[in-house]
Amino acid sequence: MTEARDIDILHFCRSQTLRHLMLMVRSPSEVINPLLFFLLVIVLFPLGLGPDPEQLSLLAPGILWVVALLSNLMICMRLFVDDLEDGSLEQLAMARVPLSIAVLPQLLASWLASGLLLSLVSPIFGLMLGLPLEVAPVLVASLLMGTAIMLLLGAVGAALTVGVQRGGILLALLILPLYVPILIAGTRALNEALQGGDPTVALALLGAGVTGGLLLAPLAIAAGVRVSLEL
Amino acid sequence: MYFESLAALWDMDGHGIYVWLAYLLTMCPIIVMVWLPIKRFRQHWRWIEAESRRSGIDVGGAAGESAR
């Protein structure tokens, strides 16, 4: 009998990341929609608050971050739904790799397709809100880390609500309170950069959030997935 | 007592309305929080009594496991 070859975690993670990236490339709407949503909602604010650049640039950090937060939430709503429906989540739980590590590839692929793109594109949207280009590096850095933490926390909510009908709204209710510190740190970083202050404190906090999230969130995601598989 | 008269207690030089409103809005939920589970428990208790009387099982005594 051919003994199943011993499982190599790194290889497993690489192949799963590839799998999810391939799936995302095959369904581009899943990648482009959050970006369009991000742009569309940003356009709403000048219409609502008036076109005057000074006022807008004052509110720009808050607007950019709130919109990034909402588009991240939208991504998390679709995170495990397809995999649960076609049974891939079940197989992931059966893999001999600990589930908390097995879910990471999917998060990495989702982050690459959403968080990364969002952060790289955000300076352009910032310009529309009167955000000077000098601030762009801080904006991109803070969004890169912020979207990573938001994806990790959102994945915890997604794992808990994937088994529930209309779990999307429930996910927002569960996760938005947890997004508050990220929003505060992110906007703080931008405001400090805008007023010539020192954004490194806020960026450091975001960095701590990423490392803390990477360590703790997968445990909760694995527990959440196991609960959703029971239903 | 700190206040000279009941009127002073009620008025609390202008802040009485807020203090008494706050106390009212605190004590009402607390009373509901205590009374509601008691009412629900009594309902369940009566339901179990009716249930066991209706099916006439002799639950207690040596019979032990209810003869269903």
Place this chain on the structure above:
Amino acid sequence: MTTALLEARDLSIHKGLRQLLKDVTLCVEPGDLWQLAGGNGIGKTSLLRSFARLASIEVYGDLSRCDDVLYVGHSASLKGAMTPRQNLKYHPSGLCTPTDTEIDGALAAVGLAGYENALTARLSAGQKRRVALARLFLPSGRLWLLDEPFTALDVAGVAVLEQRFRAHAQAGGAVVFTSHQSADLGGTLSVLDLEQFRGD
């Protein structure tokens, strides 16, 4: 650790307040073929999922098993946007890292020789089921937990599968599968009728 691949002692499974099954005892030795038989709704799938440890909240009792498990549930765990070859190569169960030749061999064994690069979404239900079952022909776990493996398969498919079960059992593996049809696997098959474990 005993050589048993799976050992369950007075396992009881609940669904809400109702007890589905109680005192289920089963010992699966290498080389065994077990069929979990019983009417619909008796709890075949729940029992199999508890063996796979996918269901554990409302399951009480002792259960110990080897880690080397292959589980095929009702859903075919395939992605429509990927070809059968990619589905098997990047399968989330990650049981093994099959080479392309092994994958083509497995797909040929289940009768999908020409379909390696067709989009899985365009395959019929029976063909999708076969792609899922092609995993049995790749190097995989010693203990197989299969949920209704014979559904949506034609007579030829069933025969191929039964032959594979016998080969796997002889090679020291074990198969536990649920099916309400009676599979003619000859002497080696032992049937566990769940009627005897029906909860109150």
Place this chain on the structure above:
Amino acid sequence: MWRIIHQFGSPPWVYRFCDKVIPWLMPITIVALLVGSVWGLLFAPTDYKQGDSYRIIYIHVPAAVVALAGYYVMALAGLVSLVWRVKLADTAMRAAAPIGAAYTAIALITGAIWGKPTWGAWWVWDARITSMLILFFLYVGVIALFEAYENKSAAARACAVLTLVGTVNIPIIYKSVDWWYSLHQPASIKFTGESAIDPSMLYPLLLMIGAFYCLFAVTVLLNMRAELAWNHRDASWLKQLVQGT
């Protein structure tokens, strides 16, 4: 060996525990509440800065303290039900969630009412009040998650995970809101009066906090007893109790 640890705290044992504790804890709570309120309202001296409106502190602070403690109690019950798979911890968690949410709501309402005379506005984005508002949403999230699941055992497991995640995040939320508040509005008067509070005002406050803790315990036990009575309505041990009395 995958083996479930013995069902610690079987339903009959906890039911009797509730029956034993409630009769003596309930009077203590009522007395403590009455004495504390009367003491705080009538006998405690007034505050020279805020005047008599500070007397709301005797319900605002205890409610806020117990609301936060309630979340940690719920998280503890969640941990026990996750790690030792004790069914009773699920009932405790389900009983504690609405009560904690109620206390948070009380703290928010009394905080808002207190804000009107002292700061002139019904809603003030003070650090304490904002964190309390987020805590309220955390509670509502746990209750909503519990109601969303049909299978209540899975619901308890999911809520256990959520409360544990929430517990890790609460200190972070509180600190980040303070940090946010300190940027926009340098520390004006601290809402809960960390400033040295005069003993004659402090004792009624401590008594009220104790009373609120007892009240929290009583209401949780009452809820658990009602929950148990319904969940085990056709269990023989409960029928014997009903018949027996």
